[in-house]
Amino acid sequence: MNRRRFLQQSLSASVSAPAILSARSPNSMLQVASVGVGGMGGNTMMSVAQHEKVRIVAMCDVDAGALARAREGQASRRRELVAEDGGSRFKDAQTFADYRELISKMGDRIDGVTIGTPDHMHAAIAVAALRAKKPVYLQKPLTHHIHEARVLAAEAKKAGVTTQMGTQGHSSIETSLAVDLIKAGAIGKVKEIICWENKAASWWPKVTERKAAADPIPTGLDWNLWLGVAREVPFLDKAYHPSMWRSWVDFGVGMMGDMGCHYFDVVFACLGLGAPTRVRCLDEGSKGDLYAMRRRLEYSFPGTALTAGDTVKLTWSDGGYPYDAKVVIKPSALTREAPSGIFFVGENGGIFKPHSQRPWLVPDEKFAGFKYPANRPGNHYFNWVDAAMSGGKAVTDFPTYGCPVTEAVLLGVLAERNPGGWIEWDPVAGKVTNQPELNAQLARQYRDGWKVEGLG
Numbered sequence: 001m002n003r004r005r006f007l008q009q010s011l012s013a014s015v016s017a018p019a020i021l022s023a024r025s026p027n028s029m030l031q032v033a034s035v036g037v038g039g040m041g042g043n044t045m046m047s048v049a050q051h052e053k054v055r056i057v058a059m060c061d062v063d064a065g066a067l068a069r070a071r072e073g074q075a076s077r078r079r080e081l082v083a084e085d086g087g088s089r090f091k092d093a094q095t096f097a098d099y100r101e102l103i104s105k106m107g108d109r110i111d112g113v114t115i116g117t118p119d120h121m122h123a124a125i126a127v128a129a130l131r132a133k134k135p136v137y138l139q140k141p142l143t144h145h146i147h148e149a150r151v152l153a154a155e156a157k158k159a160g161v162t163t164q165m166g167t168q169g170h171s172s173i174e175t176s177l178a179v180d181l182i183k184a185g186a187i188g189k190v191k192e193i194i195c196w197e198n199k200a201a202s203w204w205p206k207v208t209e210r211k212a213a214a215d216p217i218p219t220g221l222d223w224n225l226w227l228g229v230a231r232e233v234p235f236l237d238k239a240y241h242p243s244m245w246r247s248w249v250d251f252g253v254g255m256m257g258d259m260g261c262h263y264f265d266v267v268f269a270c271l272g273l274g275a276p277t278r279v280r281c282l283d284e285g286s287k288g289d290l291y292a293m294r295r296r297l298e299y300s301f302p303g304t305a306l307t308a309g310d311t312v313k314l315t316w317s318d319g320g321y322p323y324d325a326k327v328v329i330k331p332s333a334l335t336r337e338a339p340s341g342i343f344f345v346g347e348n349g350g351i352f353k354p355h356s357q358r359p360w361l362v363p364d365e366k367f368a369g370f371k372y373p374a375n376r377p378g379n380h381y382f383n384w385v386d387a388a389m390s391g392g393k394a395v396t397d398f399p400t401y402g403c404p405v406t407e408a409v410l411l412g413v414l415a416e417r418n419p420g421g422w423i424e425w426d427p428v429a430g431k432v433t434n435q436p437e438l439n440a441q442l443a444r445q446y447r448d449g450w451k452v453e454g455l456g
Helices: 003-014 039-049 064-077 099-109 119-131 146-159 173-183 223-227 254-271 380-390 398-417 436-442
Strands: 030-035 054-060 094-096 112-115 136-139 163-166 190-197 278-281 295-302 311-318 340-346 349-354 360-362 423-426
Touching: 030 039, 030 099, 030 380, 039 054, 039 064, 039 112, 039 136, 039 380, 054 064, 054 099, 094 099, 099 119, 112 119, 112 380, 119 136, 119 146, 136 398, 146 398, 163 380, 163 398, 173 254, 173 349, 190 254, 254 295, 254 311, 254 340, 254 398, 278 398, 295 398, 398 423, 398 436
Parallel strands: 030 054, 030 112, 054 094, 112 136, 136 163, 190 311
Antiparallel strands: 190 340, 278 295, 278 423, 295 311, 340 349, 349 360
16 A cells, blocks of 8 residues: 555544543643644744643654754743753654645544644645644645635535644733723724735745756755645745745745734734725735745725724835825834834824734823723733634634634735726625635645645
8 A cells, every 4th residue: 555545545534523521521631733843833833832731742844953942942941841851851752844744644543732833834724633633733825725725624624623723922911901992982983904014024035046957955854745735846944944935925924924814813803804895905015936025915805893884904114115194093102113003093083903912002192191901911822722712713713713814814915916996706705706816826736646625
């Protein structure tokens, strides 16, 4: 039996009842497998592992070096993740290079899966875990294409397990304070939202031209497994691995995937938004193998009970575009410029929220002496663990929240790749209505050996 057939049959056989015992006994542990353990994937694994009821029983990474560091080096940096004998608490975790093999061999021994890989592999791995009835914590953006987001939502609903989108700021005190201010009507109903992100893209590759001849593949890296569902291209040093993949259309979602998900998460949480009805790119957009180094987008969303009209406008800019200082009012308490932030334009004032910081009511003189509501931060990782152990719903679950946020972000990516006029979106049908030729860009064909039924 060849390897491909073995994996397909094993994955099919692994789809059984959930292995979770935690809800039945307060002393049981959540047995977690982590796919992608370098970079943000490693941070996700270790953040989940800080929960006293979590045991990491399996790790998977296509880079053997990252896998070794996760088991021995990274974990020992945190005292709570060091075993009694001074070694890593993860040293007994089984290791894999191929996530399909992990699920086929460990399916009945794991209770949940964390995923932190390049964007292009998110959907395939998450759907495999969901079809095996495993709770999933998946880093943002949840998917690389809109079709994948719709399938992921359906699979999560069908599986009936706990899911969480990895926008950790959702559970922060800063975001919850912004939500409370909006819902309390501190600035009246919201008329417009302005998002800007002008930090440097640290993930921009040093090599941006593809060539036919491959560079030597680093020792320990399985390039075929790294490519996964994406089309085959030669390995190029300083172009893709380990952290430069985000700017490539094949593998990442650019700045929208990096930061757009965080900003849209805050806006959706504050206003209860649904799917946008149209979006357009206001600059030249991008073409070719790489996303643009900057972009300006405009969205129109249906209004909610918290917005001033039947529709509400959201604008996004990054890469150095300045915000309009006549509209965006900066609080006097902030002496430095905020390179990244969200501004809510309200009927009776505004909210200026720098990224990862507290929101400020402006103008200052209007809100002098205003008593901000008390609030407490949550732990996004622990929220997923606790919900998985109880069989409950996490705060950014896929079907009702995470996938809709992801879809809105990916519509902005679609606009960037097709700049010009409005792209009209039918959220019920999941189709572009005024430029039907763009619907071919909502999905991708997975390469041979990596196809997933119903997904790609």
